[in-house]
Amino acid sequence: xxxxxxxxxIVLWKDLLxxxxxxxxxxxLFFFGLLLLFLFQFxxxxxxxxxxxxxxxxxxxxxxxxxxxxxxxxxxxxxxxxCWEGLVLTAGDKSAIYLGKLAANVCVMGAVELVIxxxxxLFFDVDLGxxxxxxxxxxxxxxxxxxxxxxxxxxxxxxxxxxxxxxxVLLLPVQVPVLLATVSATQVALAGQPLGDAGxxxxxxxxxxxxxxxxxxxxxxxxxxx
Amino acid sequence: xxxxxxxxKAFGPMVVLDGVSLDVPAGQCLALLGPNGAGxxxxxxxxxxxxxxxxxxxxxxxxxxxxxxxAARLRIGMVAHGSYVYEDLTAVENLxxxxxxxxxDTSPERLRERLQAVELDVVADERARTFSSGMKRRLALARxxxxxxxxxxxxxPFTGLDRRGQKWLDEFLLAFKAGGGAVVLATxxxxxxxxxxxxxxxxxxxxLVLDRPAAGLGRDELHxxxxxxxxxxxxxxx
Numbered sequence: 001x002x003x004x005x006x007x008x009x010i011v012l013w014k015d016l017l018x019x020x021x022x023x024x025x026x027x028x029l030f031f032f033g034l035l036l037l038f039l040f041q042f043x044x045x046x047x048x049x050x051x052x053x054x055x056x057x058x059x060x061x062x063x064x065x066x067x068x069x070x071x072x073x074x075x076x077x078x079x080x081x082x083c084w085e086g087l088v089l090t091a092g093d094k095s096a097i098y099l100g101k102l103a104a105n106v107c108v109m110g111a112v113e114l115v116i117x118x119x120x121x122l123f124f125d126v127d128l129g130x131x132x133x134x135x136x137x138x139x140x141x142x143x144x145x146x147x148x149x150x151x152x153x154x155x156x157x158x159x160x161x162x163x164x165x166x167x168x169v170l171l172l173p174v175q176v177p178v179l180l181a182t183v184s185a186t187q188v189a190l191a192g193q194p195l196g197d198a199g200x201x202x203x204x205x206x207x208x209x210x211x212x213x214x215x216x217x218x219x220x221x222x223x224x225x226x
Numbered sequence: 227x228x229x230x231x232x233x234x235k236a237f238g239p240m241v242v243l244d245g246v247s248l249d250v251p252a253g254q255c256l257a258l259l260g261p262n263g264a265g266x267x268x269x270x271x272x273x274x275x276x277x278x279x280x281x282x283x284x285x286x287x288x289x290x291x292x293x294x295x296x297a298a299r300l301r302i303g304m305v306a307h308g309s310y311v312y313e314d315l316t317a318v319e320n321l322x323x324x325x326x327x328x329x330x331d332t333s334p335e336r337l338r339e340r341l342q343a344v345e346l347d348v349v350a351d352e353r354a355r356t357f358s359s360g361m362k363r364r365l366a367l368a369r370x371x372x373x374x375x376x377x378x379x380x381x382x383p384f385t386g387l388d389r390r391g392q393k394w395l396d397e398f399l400l401a402f403k404a405g406g407g408a409v410v411l412a413t414x415x416x417x418x419x420x421x422x423x424x425x426x427x428x429x430x431x432x433x434l435v436l437d438r439p440a441a442g443l444g445r446d447e448l449h450x451x452x453x454x455x456x457x458x459x460x461x462x463x464x
Binding site for chain 1: 297304319
C-alpha cells in the first residue's frame, strides 16, 4: 500500500471509529430525517398526484438537510486538543486527509440516506424496488457531490466563529447543479423509467462531482494550513 | 540544528515576534522563558512551521523550513498545549493514527513499547477522554518518540506531569540531547527548565531580552533577571 493510500485509509478509519463511538452525527441525523418525513407527510396530505411530483425534491431536501448537519461536524474532533495543528504538521500531500474525510462523510451520509430512503418508501408507499437500479447510481453520485464540496467547506468554516451560519450559506449555492441533476434523475427513477432517460442529468452530476473533487484535492492543503 | 534569524510575526497591527534570532546546535536544549503574551507559543509555532513568519529566515537541520516546510516537518517533534489527542480514540489508537500519518512503524509491539515507556501501557485500550491532562501529555510524548525527530519543540511539557513523569521527561530530554537532538522548551517552570537546558532565553513583548548559558545560572539569579527584564504587557494585550 502506498503511503498516500495508507494515510487516506487511516483518516477514514479514525473518522468512522470516532463516529461509531460518539454516535453524535448518526443519532442526530436519523432523528432529524424521521422528523422531516413526518413533516412532509403532514404538509402534503394524501393527494397522490401532488405527492408524486414532490417526492424526488422532498427526498433530496431530506438528504441535503441531514447532510448539512453531518458535514458541518466533519472537523469537530480536529478542533479538540489542537488536532488540527497536528494534521498541519504531518508531512506529505494533505489531499490524503481530504480524501479520507470525504470517504468517511460519504459512508456516514450513505448510511443515513439508506435509512431515510427505506422510511420514505414506507411513509409514502413508494415502490422502491422498481427504482432501485436507478437510485443505486443516483444516490452515490449525488452523495459524492454533496460531500466533496461539503467536506471542503466544513474545513474552510471549521475555525470560524459563525461556522453554523456560514457553512450552509457557502455550501447551498454551490450545490445547485448537483441538486438539479439529482432531483431530476430521481424523478425519472421513481417513475420507473429507464435510467437512460436521465442521461443528461447524470452527465451533469458526474461532471459536477469530478469538478468538486478536483477542487477539493487541489485546495485542501491551503485551507488546512490557513 | 535550529537556526532562526530576524523572525517577525505580526497579526495585523499587533507585532507578536519582533526580530527574534536564535541558534540551537545539535545536542543542546534551549529554555524559552517569558511572561504570558510574550510570544513564546507563537515562536514555537513558527519554529514548528505551523505559523509562517511575516519576515525572517529559519533553517531546521539544514533545511530551509520556510521554503520546504514538509522536509523540515519530518525532522520536528512537537508537543503543543493541546497534545493532539483524539478524545474518542484509545491511547494505542491515537498512536496508531499519528504514526500512520507520519509513515512510521505502527506494529502493535512498537505502539505498546512506546506506551510502556511513558507508563501508559496499563490504559492503552482506554479512551483518551478519561485521561487526566498529565496522561494526555505523556501520550503526546509517546507520539513524538514514535518517530525519530531531530528537533523537539515542547510547549509547557511539564504541566500536569507528576514527579515521576517529570523525572522521566528530564531523563528523556537528556538522552535525546545526548543522541544529538536539539530541544526548545517553552515553560514557566524555572527549576525544571534549568534541570535540562543548556541555555536560557527570555522573551518579552516579542523580543529576546536575555540569552545566557544555563550552566552557573541559579534559579534565584534567573528569577532576578526575569523580574528585572520583563516589561508589563501593553494595555489591552493579554
